[in-house]
Amino acid sequence: MRTRIAAVMMTVAGIAGLSAAPAVAATATSEAGTAACATVLNRPCITHQADGEGIVGIAQVNADPTQLTMVQVEVRTQQAWGSPWETVASAATVRLGSAQAVTPKVTATAPRIICATAGPALDAAKQVTTCTNPF
Structure with missing residues (x-):
């Protein structure tokens, strides 16, 4: 499954890389609603x-401005204690430099938990995944 996801992300990254203009690296607090990282x-x-209307998951990653970077964020829920976590919403971004996904x-x-995977888009081995504690 991770291999297929990595292959899709590399394809997306290749397409984005062909059409992407150099991006200015964003700082961790440059956009409204983001946490200081x-x-x-x-x-x-x-x-x-x-x-009162729901929950939004946000992930961001700081990266070298010349690096093609990917970030993926998921909101996961668990229907009963001990049951598998199921993804109910996700988003991904591939761009040069720092990136954010909502x-x-x-x-x-x-x-619920929020999980994110981020790192160099063309090197799945260097991507890092982390999750929050359940809330």
Whole structure:
């Protein structure tokens, strides 16, 4: 499964790389609604926004401005204790330099976690995945 995802991401990265213009690297706090993240390169920073209408998962990654970078974020829920976590919303971004991805807003009352994978788009072995604690 990871191999197929990596292959799809590399295809997307190749297409994006052909049409991408050089991007200005964003700082961790440059966009509204993002959490302040440590400036560790290629390590995703995860946060979420919740209101009465639902929850949005947000992931961002700091990267070298010349690196083709991918970031993917997922909102996962668990229907019952011990059951598998199921992805209910996801988003991915591939671009040069730092990147951010934001899921669509979902309503979920079950236990939730936010997971993100980020790093060099063309090197799946250097991508890092991290998740929040259930909330």
